[in-house]
Amino acid sequence: MIAIGYARVSAAALLLAIAFGAGVPAFAAGGKHVQIDRQPWSFAGLFGKFDEAQLQRGFKVYTESCQRCHGVKRLAFRNLVEAGGPGFSEKQIKSLAADKYKVDSEPNDQGKIVKRPAILSDLIPPPFKNEQEARSAQPGGALPPDLSLIVRARSVETDNPFYLVPFAMVRDIVSGYQEAGADYLYAYLTGFKPPPAGTKIPEGMNYNRAFPDPHMTAMPNPFAAGDRDIKYTDGKPETVDNYARDVTAFLAWVADPKLEERKRLGLLAMGYLLITALLLYFAKRRIWSKAH
Amino acid sequence: MASHESSFRPTSRAGKWIDDRLPLPRMMHGQFVDFPTPRNINYLWTTGGLLTFFLGVQILTGIVLAMHYVPTAADAFNSVEHIRRDVNYGWLIRNIHAVGASFFFLAAYIHIARGLYYGSYKAPREVLWILGVVLFLLMMATAFMGYSLPWGQMSFWAVTVITNLFSSIDAIIPGLGTRIVQWLWGGYAVSSTTLTRFYALHYLLPFVIAGVVGLHIWALHVVGQNNPTGLDIKSPADAVPMTPYAVMKDVFALSVFVLIFAWFVFYLPDYLGHSDNYIEANPLNTPPHIVPEWYFLPYYAILRAIPDKLLGVIAMFSSILLLIFVPWLDTSRVRSAKYRPVYKWFFWLFVISVIALGYLGSRPAEPPYIGWARIFTAYYFLHLLVVLPIVGVMETGKPLPRSIAESVLGKGASKQRASVGGVS
Numbered sequence: 001m002i003a004i005g006y007a008r009v010s011a012a013a014l015l016l017a018i019a020f021g022a023g024v025p026a027f028a029a030g031g032k033h034v035q036i037d038r039q040p041w042s043f044a045g046l047f048g049k050f051d052e053a054q055l056q057r058g059f060k061v062y063t064e065s066c067q068r069c070h071g072v073k074r075l076a077f078r079n080l081v082e083a084g085g086p087g088f089s090e091k092q093i094k095s096l097a098a099d100k101y102k103v104d105s106e107p108n109d110q111g112k113i114v115k116r117p118a119i120l121s122d123l124i125p126p127p128f129k130n131e132q133e134a135r136s137a138q139p140g141g142a143l144p145p146d147l148s149l150i151v152r153a154r155s156v157e158t159d160n161p162f163y164l165v166p167f168a169m170v171r172d173i174v175s176g177y178q179e180a181g182a183d184y185l186y187a188y189l190t191g192f193k194p195p196p197a198g199t200k201i202p203e204g205m206n207y208n209r210a211f212p213d214p215h216m217t218a219m220p221n222p223f224a225a226g227d228r229d230i231k232y233t234d235g236k237p238e239t240v241d242n243y244a245r246d247v248t249a250f251l252a253w254v255a256d257p258k259l260e261e262r263k264r265l266g267l268l269a270m271g272y273l274l275i276t277a278l279l280l281y282f283a284k285r286r287i288w289s290k291a292h
Numbered sequence: 293m294a295s296h297e298s299s300f301r302p303t304s305r306a307g308k309w310i311d312d313r314l315p316l317p318r319m320m321h322g323q324f325v326d327f328p329t330p331r332n333i334n335y336l337w338t339t340g341g342l343l344t345f346f347l348g349v350q351i352l353t354g355i356v357l358a359m360h361y362v363p364t365a366a367d368a369f370n371s372v373e374h375i376r377r378d379v380n381y382g383w384l385i386r387n388i389h390a391v392g393a394s395f396f397f398l399a400a401y402i403h404i405a406r407g408l409y410y411g412s413y414k415a416p417r418e419v420l421w422i423l424g425v426v427l428f429l430l431m432m433a434t435a436f437m438g439y440s441l442p443w444g445q446m447s448f449w450a451v452t453v454i455t456n457l458f459s460s461i462d463a464i465i466p467g468l469g470t471r472i473v474q475w476l477w478g479g480y481a482v483s484s485t486t487l488t489r490f491y492a493l494h495y496l497l498p499f500v501i502a503g504v505v506g507l508h509i510w511a512l513h514v515v516g517q518n519n520p521t522g523l524d525i526k527s528p529a530d531a532v533p534m535t536p537y538a539v540m541k542d543v544f545a546l547s548v549f550v551l552i553f554a555w556f557v558f559y560l561p562d563y564l565g566h567s568d569n570y571i572e573a574n575p576l577n578t579p580p581h582i583v584p585e586w587y588f589l590p591y592y593a594i595l596r597a598i599p600d601k602l603l604g605v606i607a608m609f610s611s612i613l614l615l616i617f618v619p620w621l622d623t624s625r626v627r628s629a630k631y632r633p634v635y636k637w638f639f640w641l642f643v644i645s646v647i648a649l650g651y652l653g654s655r656p657a658e659p660p661y662i663g664w665a666r667i668f669t670a671y672y673f674l675h676l677l678v679v680l681p682i683v684g685v686m687e688t689g690k691p692l693p694r695s696i697a698e699s700v701l702g703k704g705a706s707k708q709r710a711s712v713g714g715v716s
Contacts, residue, residue, distance in 0.1 A: 046559065074373055145571075149373075152562060153570035162651060176559035181567060212580075255570075258376070258383040265384070266558025273554055277547040284544040287536050291331055292700065 033157040034210055036180075036187045039245070043252060044179050046267065049260055050253050053234055055086035058250025061243045064230050065222040066147065069138070071126025074148035075254050077101075078120040084260035085253055094120060101125055140204030142218035151181040151248070151255040157212075182252045184210065189244035192221035298322045323513050328531035329538040330519035332700045336410075337517065337538070338545035339403040345546055346396040347505060351498050353389040361441065363491035365484035368443035369572045387561040393435050394564045395553050397587035400428060408618070409639055411627035412518040418619040420511040423504060425615045430501045432588070432612075437494040439585055443487060444569030449582045451490070452482050457595075460602040481575065521699045522627025523692065530696035581656060589653030590646050594672065596657045597665040607669065614676050621676060623684030631690040635683045642675045 042051040059080070062072070077097045080088045101118035103125050108114065118125070126146065128134035135141050160168050171177075191210035201207055205216040223229065223240040232238050236246075253259070300321040302311045311318055360379050362371040375382035404424070407413055413421035440451045455476050461469030478485035516525060525531050532538070556563060564586060568579050584592050591608050598604035614621075629636045645668040652668065655661040693699040 074377065149570045153567050155567040165651065173555075173560065173563065176555070178560055178562060262383060262387075262558055262561075266554070269554050269558060270551070273547060273551040277544065277551055280540075280544040280547050284540045287540050291532050291537060 032213055033159050034187075034212070034215075036156045036183050036210060038177075038179070038183050039186055041179050041182055041249065041252070043249070043259055045176060046263065048263055050084065050086075050249065052085075052087040053236075054246050054249045055253055056088065057232055057234065057236060057242070058246035058248070058253075059086055059088075060232075061230055061247040062147075062250055065243070066247065068127060069134070069144035070147045071128070072124055072148050072251075072254050073126045073146050074123070076121060076123050077118060079257055081120065082257070085257060086250070090120070097122065138218070140218045142204075144219070147251055147254065149255045151185055151252045153255075154181040154184040156180040156184050179252075181255070182248050185251065186244050186248045188217075189222065189248065190241060192224075296322070296326065296328050299326045324539075325533065325535040327513065327534040328516070328525055328528075329534045330517055330525060330530060330696050331532045331537070332521060332696050333517060333519050333538065333541075335541070335545055336402065336406040337519075338542045339399050339406065340512075341542035342399040342546055342549055343396065343403060344505065346392055346399060347498065347501060349392050350389060350396060351502070353385050353392065354495070354498065356385050357389055358495060361491075363441065363488045365443060365487055365573070368441060368487060372442045384557070387557045391553065391556045391561060391564060393438060394585070394587065395549070395556075396431065397435070399549070400431060401587070404428065404615075405643060407518075408642075409629045410518055410520060411522055411622065411624070411629065413619045414522075414622065414627050415619070416515045417511075417518065420508065420515060421619055422616055423508045423511055425612070427501060427504050427508060428615075429612060430497055430504065434494060434497040434501065435585065435587070437490040437497070440487060440490045441494065442569055443573045445571045445573055445577070445579050446566045446569040446582070448482060448573035448575065449579055450584055451486065453582055454584075455482065455486075457601075457605045457608075460605045463602045518627065519696060520628060520630055521693055521696055522631070523696050523699075526695055527697065583654055586650065586654070589651075590649035591653075593649040593653035593665045594669045596653070597662065597669040607673075611672060614673075618676065618680065621680040623681050624687065624689070625684075626689040626692070631692055632683075632687055633690060634687040635679075638675060638679045638683060641671065645671045645675070 042049060042054065077093050080086055080093045081090050097118035097120060099117070101122070101124070102115040103118045103122050105114050105116040128137065131143060135143050138144065158168070187210035188208060191208040192206060193209050195201055195207035195215075199207065201216065205218060206220050208215055208217045211217045223243050227240055228238045230238060230243055232242075236242055256262075298318065298321065300318045302308045302317070307317065310316070357375065360371060360375045360382065362368060372386070375386050377383075379385075407421065407424065436450075436454065440447045455473055458472045458476065459469040461472060463469075474480060476486070477483065478489060523530075566583065566585075583589070591611060594611050595604045595608040598607050624632060624635065626632050629639050648668045649665065649672065652661050652665040657665075
């Protein structure tokens with residue numbers, strides 16, 4: 001009995017060793033999917049938390065580089081103040097909402113709807129009234145998607161051969177890899193490179209190495225003006241790489257505002273279940289000891 | 293119900309009073325406390341308890357979700373986001389429900405594989421097995437309709453693809469298939485009407501499942517549980533009372549399964565889903581690859597492996613319906629594959645085929661995947677229609693132990709040590 005148990009444990013250990021030690025190649029040469037590198041996100045893993053300063057910088061990048069075309073219609077101003085987010089002060093967001101945003105008021109006594117300054121409970125108004133207006137504002141007529149869920153709506157496709165698939169799965173499950181959308185978005189935002197020689201780019205399209213084959217996207221490079229275009233106030237280097245990273249972290253929070261609560265509660269749940277399982281195991285052994 | 297002497301003795305006056313009028317406590321005691329359980333059942337026999345647990349979890353979380361969900365095309369997606377963002381612990385209830393569906397199926401697949409390996413479908417357990425197949429079909433219908441409810445891109449296109457399968461009936465009776473599809477949709481396209489009726493059925497079916505689970509457990513308690521030897525309980529030494537023995541084992545197994553479940557709920561809530569379902573349904577924009585949830589992939593692979601649409605649909609449905617006939621397709625008199633040296637290998641080949649079909653169902657329908665899908669589809673049907681009847685006749689089984697007790701305790705076990713607990 002003990003020998004069998006030992007053999008099983010070593011088999012499991014060997015599997016894990018293969019999965020981690022040998023390092024599963026994320027990309028097999030000759031595949032058609034682009035390799036998307038995994039980035040070190042502060043919100044990854046068991047103890048992951050958003051970096052408040054990064055989310056604040058990301059919000060700034062969003063308002064200065066993305067918001068002209070892309071809304072975050074599921075985000076309310078109050079969310080920017082709530083715990084587990086960028087941690088702006090209530091005063092900051094109240095004045096931001098009132099000064100920079102106008103929303104439709106409720107009908108007044110004459111039934112007229114007028115514009116009023118936004119308040120904390122309002123959703124952040126999107127840049128366009130409807131799809132038609134959004135499309136007509138773009139040179140190619142493409143629709144800039146809302147970014148509220150963009151990080152969760154993207155993933156990374158790999159070309160693992162079938163025999164590596166189980167190992168890649170074990171690695172992702174054991175390490176709790178849930179950041180594929182963020183990895184993709186960062187790769188996309190930094191993927192506006194000169195096209196390979198001989199590639200014809202149609203009018204209104206742009207080359208992006210991270211975008212799925214044929215690597216053409218209607219969105220122009222949002223950071224075309226290069227480093228130092230967006231000013232940071234916390235001393236973080238003003239580089240395109242940081243802009244992409246910070247705005248991705250911000251949008252990851254927008255897509256999953258309960259992430260910190262989820263991971264905090266998860267830790268408690270795992271601890272509780274682990275102890276319960278152990279106690280139940282000993283109880284079970286004791287009861288069955290009379291039957292074997 | 294399997295006959296055994298009841299150790300139920302109501303002690304209080306109220307207990308005696310109710311026992312004379314509606315002996316429900318006596319029945320529960322007989323069926324779930326001193327019910328004789330084979331003493332050699334292994335951890336695969338804990339999956340029935342897991343499935344009951346997950347049915348309860350899905351119903352409870354589902355009822356709470358239904359309090360906040362809006363089943364219209366315009367608001368379904370928004371209401372799910374509202375649950376995730378604004379409802380207290382809505383994110384948790386939603387994750388449990390979505391991941392719970394996957395773990396429900398995981399437990400069901402282990403449960404079915406166990407039945408196939410140990411021959412749990414053989415006489416006198418045919419009805420028990422058929423009720424299991426009915427439960428499996430009901431689960432699939434419920435899960436399919438549940439997946440449509442978030443009304444994301446994958447929800448919408450999965451509904452479109454799967455309901456459209458019925459139009460293949462046009463090849464037999466022109467016009468009938470189209471009529472059936474329109475009847476399912478409630479219109480000429482997948483629309484808000486379709487979503488609302490799927491929601492109504494998604495709320496109804498779990499209670500139908502619960503009813504059939506009742507029959508399944510009833511049938512189980514009439515014939516008694518199978519066990520790794522496939523032998524029947526012949527003497528009290530072969531059994532232990534369900535409580536505390538089997539129940540304790542079930543509860544421990546459940547705690548481990550829930551531990552893994554919680555890992556997904558809290559750390560990998562999106563792992564088992566598809567990222568496209570975070571994009572609102574758009575009838576004008578087809579996703580590049582439409583794939584069902586992982587638990588449907590083997591059948592999806594079978595569907596696509598057959599070049600003809602109608603035959604593909606027939607193959608897909610018969611791959612599950614054929615399971616109903618397994619008790620008669622298997623001609624072997626030995627129940628457990630443990631004592632079937634030849635069949636054992638074919639069983640594992642069948643398991644590998646189903647897993648391979650699952651992988652191939654997730655790949656695009658193009659070479660080389662489509663070729664492999666055809667090979668494994670062929671084996672799936674060969675196994676059920678040819679291997680099961682022929683191997684059963686040709687094979688010589690290994691010698692069986694004389695009793696369950698002998699298989700656990702060895703030949704020299706003394707009577708006194710062998711009989712435990714309340715069973716005597």
